[in-house]
Amino acid sequence: MQQLDKLDYKILEMMQVNNTVSQRDIGEAIGLSAPAVQRRITRLRETGVIRQDISIIDPEYLGSPITIVVQVEMETDKVTIINETKERFRKTPQVQQCYYVTGEVDFMLIIMVFTMKEYEALTHELFFNNPGIKRFKSSISMDIVKYGLAFPMPK
């Protein structure tokens, strides 16, 4: 993907908040025709700038969701162990996000489950059954103050 211009930024800015706006409306907002907008969106998707298009679901309507921020400390820095662990986290559906971080701990996880029983089982699966893991600390969320993936466009 060659350099993005200001029009691309504006399109991304709109779509990272609402990707159901029509190309006509986007075009009107930024001063382009619908086909021009459509070509840009297609290219943004093909090149991976737009990585995914999703609905954000409010889990409150599906039960009593429990969000937990988990800090994971590893025994070792061995690349193979780290990579295996990453792969396991990636494949676990309850893990919404996983960051490999600097500092005292190695991983930060955002996990969502619907019961504590489910979380307990998950900790066994993810942590206790994994010899590479030294310890983990769970912080339970009492309030999801902000929830999204949007960020300000640079410059």
Next chain:
Amino acid sequence: MQQLDKLDYKILEMMQVNNTVSQRDIGEAIGLSAPAVQRRITRLRETGVIRQDISIIDPEYLGSPITIVVQVEMETDKVTIINETKERFRKTPQVQQCYYVTGEVDFMLIIMVFTMKEYEALTHELFFNNPGIKRFKSSISMDIVKYGLAFPMPK
């Protein structure tokens, strides 16, 4: 919103991964006509089960994004102070997510910036200029292992 049924779950399951699939395709996958799917989606949106529809953008294409997990500890538990702080986090565009958590710290933030200068300025704005905040700890992400908001449907 009255009780969701299995068909709603399936629709949500599909759309939380890709909300550009056509209603016809969804209908085919779950055994409903396109209009039936459309009515369900409309209701899911109106009632807030589907909270938002967005494009996920890969910030790598816009510069050198820096993701930071920040743990924030407050001086006090006073509700007004806590609420003001929540509101500030909510309104800050660089804050992607904010969880109010149990344990040693009070808030967990996922922050994205494009330069350390920007982060430094942000810490002043959010933390140093806020007397309610006792201390904060930044963990810089070296690798975003997993990145999303999807979760497994219950049951």
Next chain:
DNA sequence: TGGTATTTTGCAATTTTGTTTCATTTTTGA
């Protein structure tokens, strides 16, 4: 259990949106 009211559904028609074509304009690079 039987009957009625309510809701949900599919089909067909309509409307809106997305996509393609093509000639023109703009930008790029030599």
Next chain:
DNA sequence: TCAAAAATGAAACAAAATTGCAAAATACCA
């Protein structure tokens, strides 16, 4: 300055979403 490449808008086209309506399924109550 000029030629090649890229991007654009208008119009035509295709596909998707939406609406109206009658039939089927479900829920409710006597």
